[in-house]
Amino acid sequence: MPSAWRKLRRRILTPSTSETLLEKRGFHRKTPAAQQLLETVGERFLEGYGYAMEARDTGSAENLLEGVPIRFRGFAYEGAGMGFAMLDGLPLSGSGSVARFLAGRGADHVYMVYIGVGWAMARLPRFRWPDIDALDPLLRWLVLDGYGFHQAYFRTARYVHEQYRDPAFPWPAHDSPSYAGRAIDQGIGRALWFVGGTDADLVATMIEKFPESRRSDLYSGAGLAATYAGGVDEAELRAFWERAGSHRAMVAQGSAFAAEARERAGLPVVHTELATRVFCGMTPAQAARVTQEVRPAGPVPGALPAYEVWRQAIADRFTNVGGC
Known part of the structure; x- marks a missing residue:
């Protein structure tokens, strides 16, 4: 494909950076x-x-x-x-x-x-x-995580404030379609970190407006974003941890996922180390190792997809961290 056409393709198909401005999106500016x-x-x-x-x-x-x-x-x-x-x-x-x-x-x-x-x-x-x-049959649920983030980021009124959830999302894979809404919620939880402008107290307040049945996945996503993207100090992280209450183990699970993503890619940053110390009680390398140790090697028995069994196994390793 000629270079001129590729440049034109980029110019036509790439959204404007103005779409990422917090003021444009109506997101909180902490x-x-x-x-x-x-x-x-x-x-x-x-x-x-x-x-x-x-x-x-x-x-x-x-x-x-x-x-x-x-x-x-x-x-x-x-x-x-x-x-x-x-x-x-x-x-x-x-x-x-x-x-x-x-x-x-x-x-x-x-x-x-x-x-x-x-x-x-x-x-x-x-x-x-x-x-x-x-x-990958284990990791492909992350696609729905990305879908959920996109919808909450660009359709915030509907997916965050109105708490919309598609009761029959057309998951195009041939496994556990009933789990699709939960995977999408994990992405919405990540997006809440952006919608709330990294204001941990505000993010927790938004999560607590959702039905209790959805909060575990939302807290997991927010914990991942807090660890991967950062934007808060130790006091804010600890306050968020306290607000999570019974969902703290899932905050730790999300944090460990973020640590694994950064460790695998060789992208260490200071705020990830701070977050895993608060949420997981360990270093990013140690938290990433937890995700590797309990990762399913193949299909798992039962109705839940292997991805959710993996998430629960990670969370179980953190049930005694900081009073989980």
């Missing part, structure tokens, strides 16, 4: 520093998306992604995951981009790439959705 952090996350996400849109191949996008600062590189890979999924879903753009991306450096960022695929799913017509069955 402090100038927190606002700058969250808006930079959005900018870096779109940067990665743009790299995918303009890339000659996945390798050329990877070279650019590796130049993004460590703190934000995972978000750029997430954006690239969305970009390559969009290209796979658009007419005349070919297919297999996500698979090739995951066969390269994207493999180290698989969690973020899958979440990015979920963003694309939220923007593509259903008949153009990715082949979910072709993705």
Whole structure:
């Protein structure tokens, strides 16, 4: 594809960075520093998306992604995951981009790439959705996490304030369709960290307005975002931990997932170490090791998908942390 066409494709298909401004989204602005952090996350996400849109191949996008600062590189890979999924879903753009991306450096960022695929799913017509069955059967639920984040981020009134939940979401994989709403809630919980502007007290208040049956997954997602994205000090993290009450083990589970994502990709940051110490009582490397130790090696018995069995096993390892 000629370079001029790829540049035009990027310009046409990449959303404006103004879409990531907290004022534009109507999100809470806690402090100038927190606002700058969250808006930079959005900018870096779109940067990665743009790299995918303009890339000659996945390798050329990877070279650019590796130049993004460590703190934000995972978000750029997430954006690239969305970009390559969009290209796979658009007419005349070919297919297999996500698979090739995951066969390269994207493999180290698989969690973020899958979440990015979920963003694309939220923007593509259903008949153009990715082949979910072709993705890792354990991790593919992260696609719905990404879908939930997108909906809460861009359709905040409906998904956050009105607490909308599709009772029959058309999960295009052939396993546990009834679990789809829970996976989406985990993404909504992550988005609440952005909607609330990293104000931990406000995020907890928003979660507590949801039905009790949904709060565990929402707290898990928010714990993941607090650990991966940051934006709070130790006192705020401890206050959020206290507010989580009976859901603290799931906050720790989300935090451990974030630690695993950063450790696997080689993207250590100070705020992740602070968050895992508060939420998990250990270092990011130790928290990541917990996720690896209890990870299912294949299908599991029972009605729950292996992904949820994995999450519960992680949470169980943290039931005695800080009074869980």
